[in-house]
Amino acid sequence: MSSEPVRDVPARGRPGFGVAAGAGGGADTGAGAGPLVGVDAGRLRPAWAEVDLDAIRHNAAVLAEEAAPAQLCAVVKAGGYGHGAVPAARAALEGGASRLAVALVEEGRELREAGIDAPVLLLSEPTPAAMAEVVSLGLTPAIYTPAGLEAVVAAVRAVDTGAPFPVHVKVDTGMHRVGATPEEAVALAEAVSRHPELELEGVWTHFAVSEEIGNPYTARQLAFFEDTLARLAAVGVRPALRHAANSAAALWIPQSRYDMVRCGIALYGLAPDAGATSRPPADRLRRALAIKARVTYVKEVTAGERLSYGLRYRLQRDSVIATVPLGYADGVTRGLSAVGGEVLVAGRRCPIAGTVTMDQLLVDCGPGAVVARGDEVVLLGRSGDEEITAWEWAQRTGTIAYEVVCGISGRVPRVYPDAL
Numbered sequence: 001m002s003s004e005p006v007r008d009v010p011a012r013g014r015p016g017f018g019v020a021a022g023a024g025g026g027a028d029t030g031a032g033a034g035p036l037v038g039v040d041a042g043r044l045r046p047a048w049a050e051v052d053l054d055a056i057r058h059n060a061a062v063l064a065e066e067a068a069p070a071q072l073c074a075v076v077k078a079g080g081y082g083h084g085a086v087p088a089a090r091a092a093l094e095g096g097a098s099r100l101a102v103a104l105v106e107e108g109r110e111l112r113e114a115g116i117d118a119p120v121l122l123l124s125e126p127t128p129a130a131m132a133e134v135v136s137l138g139l140t141p142a143i144y145t146p147a148g149l150e151a152v153v154a155a156v157r158a159v160d161t162g163a164p165f166p167v168h169v170k171v172d173t174g175m176h177r178v179g180a181t182p183e184e185a186v187a188l189a190e191a192v193s194r195h196p197e198l199e200l201e202g203v204w205t206h207f208a209v210s211e212e213i214g215n216p217y218t219a220r221q222l223a224f225f226e227d228t229l230a231r232l233a234a235v236g237v238r239p240a241l242r243h244a245a246n247s248a249a250a251l252w253i254p255q256s257r258y259d260m261v262r263c264g265i266a267l268y269g270l271a272p273d274a275g276a277t278s279r280p281p282a283d284r285l286r287r288a289l290a291i292k293a294r295v296t297y298v299k300e301v302t303a304g305e306r307l308s309y310g311l312r313y314r315l316q317r318d319s320v321i322a323t324v325p326l327g328y329a330d331g332v333t334r335g336l337s338a339v340g341g342e343v344l345v346a347g348r349r350c351p352i353a354g355t356v357t358m359d360q361l362l363v364d365c366g367p368g369a370v371v372a373r374g375d376e377v378v379l380l381g382r383s384g385d386e387e388i389t390a391w392e393w394a395q396r397t398g399t400i401a402y403e404v405v406c407g408i409s410g411r412v413p414r415v416y417p418d419a420l
């Protein structure tokens with residue numbers, strides 16, 4: 001641990017978010033101070049998630065270009081992987097996506113209520129009880145059971161949709177999560193084709209290990225998918241949208257792109273695998289999410305003292321300890337300190353000191369560090385020449401970047417600096 005002092009940056013006057021508690025602890029109303037989304041974003045509690053929509057636009061353009069002539073479907077489930085579903089969806093569409101995908105009917109409704117009218121694919125078959133809402137919202141359901149087919153037919157018949165209602169039959173080629181077997185999928189697709197009120201717009205599958213480049217299991221899945229398509233073609237069924245690829249496959253398995261790719265993680269600038277960040281074309285993606293906060297309290301603590309719940313972090317020397325108003329209820333993993341978790345303070349890596357608590361965490365800024373209340377702390381993202389990525393955090397805690405970004409909870413306000 002270096003004892004180099006942490007640069008003291010006055011909270012006021014920085015471009016940003018009009019947060020409360022500057023170096024002197026005074027309140028700042030935030031009026032006119034910058035890109036707030038929601039009245040209280042970063043103002044009442046100085047902690048926020050900063051989302052670079054321009055990066056999402058750029059990533060969509062990169063993915064659309066790679067996938068062409070296949071269409072890009074932007075996966076914006078789980079609140080756009082933590083980035084905000086509606087702004088992420090809009091940015092992706094602006095960047096070159098032509099379609100969207102979500103997991104839940106509720107997520108589709110959020111997009112429709114925001115006025116987004118692009119086609120929205122539901123990645124799981126809705127329950128029969130949800131089907132009327134699916135139809136009235138104009139969402140495109142995945143179908144993989146006869147009960148699902150029956151429910152969508154009934155829902156479409158109950159209203160006048162004006163045109164055949166599109167559905168996508170999902171075939172399980174080896175992931176074994178959801179989807180019809182190839183045989184069932186052929187029967188379902190044929191059944192859809194016999195219903196004039198429906199249109200078999202898509203047939204699709206999902207890979208289990210596509211991020212493991214060269215894993216023969218993906219080739220096996222592709223072979224099952226090809227076989228299903230061939231059997232459909234043999235009975236005269238040729239859906240307009242055959243799709244299989246997630247981000248990894250869209251980036252690195254050209255033969256899996258078919259007519260559409262469904263990209264989530266890459267849209268947000270993260271490689272699908274920790275080791276693939278610099279592998280072209282993932283090296284052209286820009287990370288879109290930063291998690292930031294301002295120091296709310298600073299004190300000197302003497303050598304030998306132990307910090308936070310469980311007293312698991314013992315100071316080897318006198319040190320400056322900063323309190324940061326983010327905790328595990330915000331999605332910051334409780335055990336991050338024990339596995340070497342760090343944050344950035346004025347471009348310098350500092351260890352998280354002891355157990356992350358529900359609403360706050362402590363940072364060991366080092367002996368003699370000059371840190372003030374109101375200073376910015378970066379948990380994810382860049383500061384100076386340093387960057388902490390979701391993959392770094394994920395690897396420390398034994399998970400994947402997907403879980404880190406999706407885990408940033410709803411109580412952390414999202415701010416969109418380039419939206420204003």
Ligand SMILES: Cc1ncc(COP(=O)(O)O)c(C=O)c1O
Pocket residue numbers: 075123206245246247248262263264265266272
């Ligand atoms: C069915 C399906 N398609 C596509 C995706 C997007 O995957 P990725 O984020 O790896 O691009 C997901 C994500 O979990 C998914 O469940």
